[in-house]
Amino acid sequence: MTSSSESSWVVFTGNWMEWTARIPGVAPGSSWSSRMGFLLFVGTVLAVVLFTVSILALHFLNDRRLRREKAWKDRWLLQLLDPRAQGKVEPLHEAQFIAFCDLWSQVDGSIRGSLREEMIEAVRRAGTQELCVKFLRKGTFREKLLAAGLSGQLRIRETIEHLLPLADSPDPALSLTACHSILRMDADAHFRDFLPRLLENELWPVAQVHEILSEMPPELVSSRLPSALVEWEPAPPARAVRMLDLLPEDLRAQVIERVFRKSAEIAPETEAALLREIRSPEHLPLARQALTSSRWPVVVAALHTMARMGSREDVPMLSELLGHSEWWVRYRSAQALVRLPGIRPIELELLATRHPDRYGRDMLRFALAEMGMR
């Protein structure tokens, strides 16, 4: 029995040796390039097989991970939205932070009132406070940004000391988010310090700054903003003037008047911004006067105001501006004309036919089409 198995082994190994001896790169006397080629070939084929198996394994693992993540998100959503489940909220792990922020960004802002407060309380109990502090101290840029935003949304006051240095960061997104969060948590203590930066920092988008200020207690804004604008030397920048609409009408009118009266030579951007903020008929003469300005952006801003508050008596002036050399002036004057109260379409059509300037005629026709009047 033993000798028979030994002989079959000998036959097998003999055949194997004979077979392999024919393969280039293995056969005795093969050139080095053949040997190398053979090794590379075998290695590559093995790598292809290994990668294929890895793809399939990863595919199934990813499927399982996604199912778990979905289940986790569903559970969390339930804990956030159902007050009965909020008592036993599960702790949040570091690895889930970004996914949580994604989930929170979907929920936050869509829920108001007491449910929102309960939701915030539940999230705080899950350990977000520790995570936010940790990421604000040692996180990557993105983690810091997310943690800064979340700290403000959840009013985690313990993070203020970590947010203060970030508010001076050279990156505008990070510094503004940090500033926003600090103000959300403790506006009384920090509004005075941050207001000049909010009004002045050109890297912080005006729309975002406006939104932040609109979230602040109105009495705080009304007490600080007017003096900040009026005391600005020589005149406030245009971006600061755009915050005027956060003030009550009487205060706004006072600020506009005082800034106009104070500065003889205002920068055109500021003048244009002030003109756009006019809401009161008593200031309309300021806009009418600005229509004759030699600086076209000022004329355009005045035309904006005329489109809102002008009357039939302004038709001659607006029609004259239709022939202005600046395209934007022609466009805005045409828009102001078609929006004037009481003016009839037939009058505008006549003007569009008879106006001495061909560019003015074209522009008025376009404005009429824009309003659906042609």
Place this chain on the structure above:
Amino acid sequence: MNQEMAVILVRSVEFLFLVYFLLLNGGLFVLHLIAAWSVRHYMARHPAHGAGIDRATYSGFFPPIGVIVPAFNEEATITTTIHSMMQLHYPSFEVIVVNDGSKDRTLEVAIEEFGLQPFREVHRARLATKTVRGVYRSVRYPNLRFIDKENGGKADALNAGINACVSPLFCGVDADSILQNDSLTKCVLPFLEDRRTICAGGTIRIANGCEVDQGLLLRSGLPRHPLALLQVVEYLRAFLFGRLGWSPMNGLLIVSGAFGLFERETVVQAGGYSPSTIGEDMELVVRLHRRMIEESRPYRITFVPDPICWTEAPESLKVLGSQRTRWQRGLAESLWRHRSLLFRPGSGAVGWFSFPYMLVFECIEPVVEVGGLVFFALCVAFGLVGWSEAVLFLGLVQALGMLQTVNAVLLEEVSYRTFPATRQILTMIAASVLESIGYRQLNTWWRLKGLVQWATGRKHKWGKMTRSAAWSSGASPK
């Protein structure tokens, strides 16, 4: 003696081929490693489903973007294209369609569909273009402008769009591109995260087999047509390795013309797109590199691995061949025009790595590959190399090709999982194996043709791209 000399010569040439082959695959291996690292890094910062967070985090910081769509004879698709652009989720953007002297009813169809009105507009023509016949503005969509100009080619149309654009960033989009509604949000992130960024290219995927409605992607899928399927894995490899690998070292030389976001002022200063080259997209990117290096200005040209733009792949050999010939010719033209970048002191990764790599392993690779095959065939015919050795070498070439593509599928599975079904994964693995047999060789042949066309200065015929649009479920919007 003659016999000995011949053997030495054959062995030397064989050695040269082997060195070239090892360097090529070694380079690809390094690119694979860099790509794997950078996709992991990118995914950690931008999770696949994190567009919502990005919108919230950078709210207010998104710069306005002008989306420039050059259109030539797009009568059948222009309304769908514009409607898809108008549905993009981005805080501030304007769509500028440039009708490049279409001979069909492109202009009339757009006038009818979008209520375009002639709009005498003044803008500075900072880039020279063919005569602009008229500017139209939609009375329904305030952020849509239509420029009608004389025919001057795609580059000329893009330049006209840049002249009309007032946003700090512009995005050149092909009229047949299919976008996702968050395409702009994703592609603008490099500009927000690194202020040195002057250009960001997006990942292009094949739209055949996908479900598309009114120009927007609803669901990804694999095409049934084998030629389109092979292009799916080919695009995976090209974008996930070829581009992602170069991006972290700022050595990216190609940003696809189908979707690329640029800083307008930098492009204008560089002279805009060049109408005299066939690969205007690559030429512009190489020129931007050259200009920034010459002026010693800090800059970044980045690649966004998120799949954000989908394009219809040709399903006929004739059209595909014409496309690949054109691409190769564009590559050769761009590299030749900016050859001063090669090993230029201070040129960093561009001059010392990516430019030489593109030249040796992309541009002249078809010559080496075809030359190698002819050489082996002759050696076998004259008995200088055995059959088995030749077969082994060819087998190795195929296996390495398969490895690259399978690796790309692996990276896709690790990152975006655009094709989540198991059947789709198996189909892609099968396509990776099949791609190396026949399709690659055909591609090499077309590329060689492109190279010959460039070398002999023969005029390229564009051919006609027939769009099946079978993937599109929605016709024109209601």
